[in-house]
Amino acid sequence: MTFHGNQKTVSMLTRCIDNRVLPQSVLLTGPTGVGKSTLAIHLAKYLLCKERRDGSSCGVCTSCTRISAHEHPEVAIIEPDGDITKIWQLWTRSGHPAGALDTLSYRPVLGEWRIVILTAAHTLNEESANSILKVLEEPPSYVQFILCTTSQSAVLPTIASRCFSVPVTPLPTQAIASLLTRDHNVDESLAYELARGASGCPGRAIRAIDDNDMTGLRDRADRWVAEFLAAGRQHIYIHAEVLRNIVPKSSPDANVRQLVSKGLLAISDAFGRELLRSDANNLDSLIACVELSMQAAYTVQRNGNPQIVTEALVTKLSRKYHSK
Ligand SMILES: [Zn+2]
Incomplete structure (x- = not known):
């Protein structure tokens, strides 16, 4: 390396x-x-x-x-x-x-x-x-x-x-741009643009990519939560599948765990935003959903298996929300 x-x-x-x-x-x-x-x-x-x-x-x-x-x-x-x-x-x-x-x-x-x-x-x-x-x-x-x-x-x-x-x-702009294309799968023009804004500091450009990713993650999490809330209990397996698409499938090394826990925190936030929009009758269930997904994120951070944790989460969420 x-x-x-x-x-x-x-x-x-x-x-x-x-x-x-x-x-x-x-x-x-x-x-x-x-x-x-x-x-x-x-x-x-x-x-x-x-x-x-x-x-x-x-x-x-x-x-x-x-x-x-x-x-x-x-x-x-x-x-x-x-x-x-x-x-x-x-x-x-x-x-x-x-x-x-x-x-x-x-x-x-x-x-x-x-x-x-x-x-x-x-x-x-x-x-x-x-x-x-x-x-x-x-x-x-x-x-x-x-x-x-x-x-x-x-x-x-x-x-x-x-x-x-x-x-x-600090590094020259060109050096940062090549680092971004080579190690972070960014296309050349975006890499150059991010590199120019980074004042010689690759970490700033990498953070900008992460922010970009986080915006995408947040959108996906919002959509997932909206579908989950709208559908009935019978759709639980579909939800599990969709959630598996939000979280990556691969061996649970530290990077994957970090990504999955970010995904789960995004889900928790999305439930939180739903909570703010919601009327009074399902507040308790939504609060439980916020907490369950946050706990799942922490379990993954502390070495929990991402696949098992997300599957268990879908079951628990469904029980909390769709039991009525
Ligand atoms: Zn070595």
């Missing part, structure tokens, strides 16, 4: 990894959407890939695929919770899931490294930032930190001074 753009920077970093001289706390700086998190993940794969060669990881080994799916147990990818990276995300606090950094004192068992990626270090609040100063300064020998930030001045000076700072710079 190669990383596109910033070739000199990337080859400097991979050569450092080859020669085992990469500083253990790296701070990638650059504007939002420029590719810092993507680069951080690229480096994590490169560090752990057993088949890496010439600056590229293989992209297909267990380690690479688990990192792509954000499922590698020794690679913590920490994104802000809302606008802030909070202390409980880093260190275990009661009432929250286990903190990602609690395992840092244990040697890795799958590979040579435990890797911590903070996708937005500028969102660390003071408490979280202070809590990592010591470990950033003197990480255990097997720990690699990769922090991303919009600019060096956006993180506390005490953080920046402990890290090896690497700028990630």
